[in-house]
Amino acid sequence: MRTIEWKTRKVKIIDQTKLPRKLEFVYLKTLSDVIRAIKELKIRGAPAIGVAAAYGMVLGYPNLKDAARKLIASRPTANSIAWAVERMLKVKGGKDQLLAEANKMAEEDIKINRAIGRNGAKLIKSGMNILTQCNAGSLATVDYGTALGVIRAAFDEGKKIHVYVPETRPVLQGSRLTAWELKQSKIPFTLITDNMVGYLMAEGKVDIVIVGADRIAKNGDVANKIGTYQIAVLAKHHGIPFYVAAPRSVIDKNVRTGKDIIIEQRDPKEVIEILGIKIAPKGINVFNPAFDITPAELISGYINEKGIFKPSPA
Amino acid sequence: MRTIEWKTRKVKIIDQTKLPRKLEFVYLKTLSDVIRAIKELKIRGAPAIGVAAAYGMVLGYPNLKDAARKLIASRPTANSIAWAVERMLKVKGGKDQLLAEANKMAEEDIKINRAIGRNGAKLIKSGMNILTQCNAGSLATVDYGTALGVIRAAFDEGKKIHVYVPETRPVLQGSRLTAWELKQSKIPFTLITDNMVGYLMAEGKVDIVIVGADRIAKNGDVANKIGTYQIAVLAKHHGIPFYVAAPRSVIDKNVRTGKDIIIEQRDPKEVIEILGIKIAPKGINVFNPAFDITPAELISGYINEKGIFKPSPA
Numbered sequence: 209m210r211t212i213e214w215k216t217r218k219v220k221i222i223d224q225t226k227l228p229r230k231l232e233f234v235y236l237k238t239l240s241d242v243i244r245a246i247k248e249l250k251i252r253g254a255p256a257i258g259v260a261a262a263y264g265m266v267l268g269y270p271n272l273k274d275a276a277r278k279l280i281a282s283r284p285t286a287n288s289i290a291w292a293v294e295r296m297l298k299v300k301g302g303k304d305q306l307l308a309e310a311n312k313m314a315e316e317d318i319k320i321n322r323a324i325g326r327n328g329a330k331l332i333k334s335g336m337n338i339l340t341q342c343n344a345g346s347l348a349t350v351d352y353g354t355a356l357g358v359i360r361a362a363f364d365e366g367k368k369i370h371v372y373v374p375e376t377r378p379v380l381q382g383s384r385l386t387a388w389e390l391k392q393s394k395i396p397f398t399l400i401t402d403n404m405v406g407y408l409m410a411e412g413k414v415d416i417v418i419v420g421a422d423r424i425a426k427n428g429d430v431a432n433k434i435g436t437y438q439i440a441v442l443a444k445h446h447g448i449p450f451y452v453a454a455p456r457s458v459i460d461k462n463v464r465t466g467k468d469i470i471i472e473q474r475d476p477k478e479v480i481e482i483l484g485i486k487i488a489p490k491g492i493n494v495f496n497p498a499f500d501i502t503p504a505e506l507i508s509g510y511i512n513e514k515g516i517f518k519p520s521p522a
Numbered sequence: 523m524r525t526i527e528w529k530t531r532k533v534k535i536i537d538q539t540k541l542p543r544k545l546e547f548v549y550l551k552t553l554s555d556v557i558r559a560i561k562e563l564k565i566r567g568a569p570a571i572g573v574a575a576a577y578g579m580v581l582g583y584p585n586l587k588d589a590a591r592k593l594i595a596s597r598p599t600a601n602s603i604a605w606a607v608e609r610m611l612k613v614k615g616g617k618d619q620l621l622a623e624a625n626k627m628a629e630e631d632i633k634i635n636r637a638i639g640r641n642g643a644k645l646i647k648s649g650m651n652i653l654t655q656c657n658a659g660s661l662a663t664v665d666y667g668t669a670l671g672v673i674r675a676a677f678d679e680g681k682k683i684h685v686y687v688p689e690t691r692p693v694l695q696g697s698r699l700t701a702w703e704l705k706q707s708k709i710p711f712t713l714i715t716d717n718m719v720g721y722l723m724a725e726g727k728v729d730i731v732i733v734g735a736d737r738i739a740k741n742g743d744v745a746n747k748i749g750t751y752q753i754a755v756l757a758k759h760h761g762i763p764f765y766v767a768a769p770r771s772v773i774d775k776n777v778r779t780g781k782d783i784i785i786e787q788r789d790p791k792e793v794i795e796i797l798g799i800k801i802a803p804k805g806i807n808v809f810n811p812a813f814d815i816t817p818a819e820l821i822s823g824y825i826n827e828k829g830i831f832k833p834s835p836a
Binding site for chain 1: 542543688689697698701702710711712713716717720722724749751755756758759793794796797799800801802806807809810814815
C-alpha cells in the first residue's frame, strides 16, 4: 500500500490526519488540492511531500513557475519540495513527460528507501532497543520508510528488535502513525510520551537512536521534527549512538549550517487542542515550531542510499 | 481559594481532573473517597496529597493503622503521604485532636510555601525566562505553590518575568493546571509541548529552571514528575541553573539515593488516550512511569522554607 500514487488524472493519498482510527484515501484533482493536503498534513514526511510536489507540478501544468513557487511556500523547512520542483522544472516536454518524471521519482523513492534500510540495518544487532522520533516510515515516503526502513530491514533480516516510539506532540505522528505502521508490520514496540526519553535512557533501555531528516545543511546540521534535538542531546549524555536516516535529496548544499534553515511555525491550535479537544485555557500564548536543528557534532552518522557517512553526509 | 479544606465533616477539594474547563469542587465524606480522589488525581501534588492524607486519617478514625496503610499505598512515590500519616499517628486524643492537627498542617503548608517563595525569589531577576515542569503551584499545595510559589513571589515583588510551561504529558498538569493558574494570576507565560524544551534552551530562551519534588533522597536525588530528569540533563548541557523548590517534608532520610525510590507506574490509558480521546492504535504496549529521578549532581540548589541549599537539602 502506497502513501501516494497517481491514479487516472488524480493523486491518490492516504489521509494521515484520519489515522489510526480510519484508513481513508483522498484524491487530489488540482494543484490547490495538493497544496492544501500538504499544509494540513494529510500527507507529510519529507520524501512523501517531495513526490506530492512533483505530482502537484503535473496538475499545475502549464503554469509551472507559479506552481513551483506555491509548492515551495507550502512547507518551508523540508528540502524535498524544492528538490522535487527543481527536478520537474528541468523536464523537457509537456504534461505526459512531467507525469513520467513524477512517477519515476515515486519509484526511485522506494528503491532509495530500501537501500537506506539495507545500509542502516548493519548498525542493528539482535536484541537492540531502538528509539525513533515522529514518523519516518512508509507513511513519510512513498513506501518502506527511511528511519523505519532501517528498522524494517533489520526486522526482515530476522533480528530480534524492539522499538520505542515517542508520541511526538503536537501532531502525534509517533502514536498515530509510527505505532500504526509498526503494529501492521508486527514489529515489537512500546509507545511513550515525549518526556520519558531521558528516563528510558538512564535506565539503560535504549541502544541506538535512528531518526529521519527534513533538511540537512552542508556542515551536517539536521532539521527534523521538533524534539529531535533534545533526543540527540540526551543520547550524547548517555553515550548512545544517534543516527540520521534520510535520502540524499534532503541535503541542501545552498545552506551552510543549521542556523540558515527556516523553521516553520505552525498554528497554536495544534498545541492547545488534541484531535479537536481543548486541553488548555483559552487566549494564552503558545510556541509551536514544527522542527528543530540538531548540530552535526551530536550525530554519530548519516545513513543514506550510498552508505553510512560521517562527519557529514555525502 | 484553597485546593483543599475541611468543611463541616467533609473534605472539600478542587476536582483537578475538570480543569481548565470547569472549576468544580468535590466533597469527600469517607476515607475511601479520599483514597479514590488521590488515585484518580482529582487532588495531586506532594504537599496537597499530604494534607489530603491527614484529613483521610481524620475520616478513618478510629482505624488509624489501617487508614495509614491504605493512604501510603495510594501513591507510592510522594513522601508527603507517609510524612503526614506518621505525624497524624503521633496525635494524642480523639477525632477532634486529629482534625486540629490536620488543620494545622494545612495552615503550615501555606506558610511554608510563602517562605519557599521568598527564599527562591532571590534567584529571580527582572527580565528572566523561567521554565517549570508539571504543576508545582497552588493546586499542588493547599495554596500558593512551591516552584510556582517562587515565581509568584518574584512576580509580586514587581519583577518582570515570563514562564515557559511544558504541557507535561500524559496527564497535562502543565497545560491544564499551571497555564490556568498563571492565567488567573496574570503572570506572563507561554505553553509548549514537552519536546520543545531543548530547542528553547538552544535558542537562549531559558534563564533558569525551577521544579517541585515528590521525594528527595538523603543524597539529594529528586523524584519528580516524569520529564523532570531530561529537563535537568538539557539544562546542564546548556549551562542553565536547575533548582528544586519543595518543603522539607518531602526529604526522606530513610532513602539513601534515588535508586531506592519506588517509581509509580500508572494506567497505560493515560498515554493512549487524552481526555477520553484515543490517540493510538488499540492493543499496543505502553510505558507509563509517573515520575523519574534527577540525580543530585544535576541540581544547582534546593529551595525550601529554611533557605537555598546545596549540594543537598537541609
